[in-house]
Amino acid sequence: xxxxxxxxxxxxxxxxxxxxxxxxxxxxxxxxxxxxxxxxxxxxxxxxxxxxxxxxxxxxxxxxxxxxxxxxxxxxxxxxxxxxxxxxxxxxxxxxxxxxxxxxxxxxxxxxxxxxxxxxxxxxxxxxxxxxxxxxxx
Amino acid sequence: xxxxxxxxxxxxxxxxxxxxxxxxxxxxxxxxxxxxxxxxxxxxxxxxxxxxxxxxxxxxxxxxxxxxxxxxxxxxxxxxxxxxxxxxxxxxxxxxxxxxxxxxxxxxxxxxxxxxxxxxxxxxxxxxxxxxxxxxxxxxxxxxxxxxx
Numbered sequence: 001x002x003x004x005x006x007x008x009x010x011x012x013x014x015x016x017x018x019x020x021x022x023x024x025x026x027x028x029x030x031x032x033x034x035x036x037x038x039x040x041x042x043x044x045x046x047x048x049x050x051x052x053x054x055x056x057x058x059x060x061x062x063x064x065x066x067x068x069x070x071x072x073x074x075x076x077x078x079x080x081x082x083x084x085x086x087x088x089x090x091x092x093x094x095x096x097x098x099x100x101x102x103x104x105x106x107x108x109x110x111x112x113x114x115x116x117x118x119x120x121x122x123x124x125x126x127x128x129x130x131x132x133x134x135x136x137x138x
Numbered sequence: 139x140x141x142x143x144x145x146x147x148x149x150x151x152x153x154x155x156x157x158x159x160x161x162x163x164x165x166x167x168x169x170x171x172x173x174x175x176x177x178x179x180x181x182x183x184x185x186x187x188x189x190x191x192x193x194x195x196x197x198x199x200x201x202x203x204x205x206x207x208x209x210x211x212x213x214x215x216x217x218x219x220x221x222x223x224x225x226x227x228x229x230x231x232x233x234x235x236x237x238x239x240x241x242x243x244x245x246x247x248x249x250x251x252x253x254x255x256x257x258x259x260x261x262x263x264x265x266x267x268x269x270x271x272x273x274x275x276x277x278x279x280x281x282x283x284x285x286x287x
Contacts, residue, residue, distance in 0.1 A: 029161055032154040032190075063161065063179055066248060090198040094179035102183065102248035 013038045015045050021053040022046065023115070027060035035071045037063035042075055046082045054079050057115045059090030069104050076109055078120055086110065089118035113122075149201045151192045151218070159190045160201055164216065167203055171212045172274040181214065181272045184252040187245045188218045188268050196220025196266055206271060208278035213254070215271040224262040232258075 013034060016023045022045055026039065042054060053135045056072065058064065064072070075088035099105065112118035146167065149160055163244040164185040166180045183202070192199040199220030226233045232247050240243045246268070250256040251269040260266040 029158050031158060031244075061184045062165070063186060065183050065190070066245060067190060092179075094176045097176055098179050098183045098252060101180065101251055102187075103251060104248060 012041065015041055017045075017049060017051065018119070020051055021055055021119060022049070022051045023055050023057070025057040025060065025115075030061065030068060032067060033045065035068055037117040038070050039075050039078070043078045043082070043099075046079055046084045052084050053119075054084055054086040055089055055112075055115055055122065056086065056090045057118075058095075059092065060094065060116070062092070064091070064099060066102070066104055069106055073106055073108055080082050085122060087112050087121055088116040089113070089115045139208065144201045146205055147201075149203075150198075151189050151200055151220075152198045154193065157189050157193065161186050163179060163201075163203065164214070167205075168214055168272075168274075171205065171214055173214075173272070177187075177272065177274065180252040181216075181270075184249040184272075187249040188216070188270065191245050192218045192220045192222075192266075195225075196222030196248070199265075208273075209272050211275065211278040213271050215274035215279075216257060217267055217269045219265065219267040221265040224264055224266055225258075225260040226262050228258060228260060255272055 009126060011034065013026060013030075015038075016025075022042060024042065026038075045051065046054065054075065056075065057070075061068075072088055076088075079086045087110045091111060110121070112121050146162060149163055150156055151160065161182050164183045165178055168181050173181065182192050188264065189201060192201075197220060198229040199218065199222070201219045202219070204217070232250065246258070249268075253269040253272045255269075257269045258266070259269075
């Protein structure tokens with residue numbers, strides 16, 4: 001029988017590639033070190049794959065505290081420096097209410113209601129507010 | 139007058155794995171007391187902020203959870219205590235954007251806005267205890283006749 005304590009402390013979050021987009025689905029209660037590892041993994045994957053978009057699906061996340069909020073904002077900032085746009089998808093309404101009441105509005109973060117809408121946003125530069133055409137894209 | 143129903147649980151806060159247990163425990167306790175989803179989310183988020191403060195700034199400590207009743211209202215009280223360096227300037231620590239670590243500086247001030255009652259007791263060199271209480275539904279008004287739990 002396995003108990004909770006026998007789990008490895010840090011199980012990495014898989015980063016999937018869909019065309020030019022990296023897709024990450026967060027589930028359950030995220031360990032701080034898992035979140036920090038994810039930040040590094042995504043940044044390195046953008047560098048090695050040349051992905052131009054990142055979608056982070058947080059519909060399975062019950063709470064976003066200031067730590068996870070900072071991690072999401074930093075992923076978006078680092079991806080931005082590597083010429084990739086980040087969309088956070090599927091935030092639960094209770095999480096949105098809590099973040100705003102806490103005073104954490106994360107203004108730099110682009111969001112979509114679900115993963116499909118996020119992919120749509122990334123697939124159409126005109127809709128995502130990106131004024132500069134990306135080199136190598138039609 | 140509030141009636142405390144006794145200490146329910148004491149949880150250690152020694153590692154970031156403990157933060158996961160704290161969040162799970164607080165969510166389950168709040169759900170059992172009839173907290174709605176938004177209220178649960180706010181209280182668990184506040185608990186996560188405060189437990190992380192206990193770990194990062196207090197060098198670890200513990201959470202004590204207590205069910206409280208005031209009239210027919212039921213609430214959950216969470217006390218985060220450490221024997222760390224304490225906070226010399228409480229007003230500064232509660233201000234948004236202030237951080238002595240690498241966070242967003244939303245921890246204490248943010249947590250305070252997510253709960254119904256917030257108290258902080260800190261003595262430099264001795265430690266810090268932050269106590270928060272939230273109620274299922276409307277917080278009770280002072281002076282409400284006491285009922286036993």
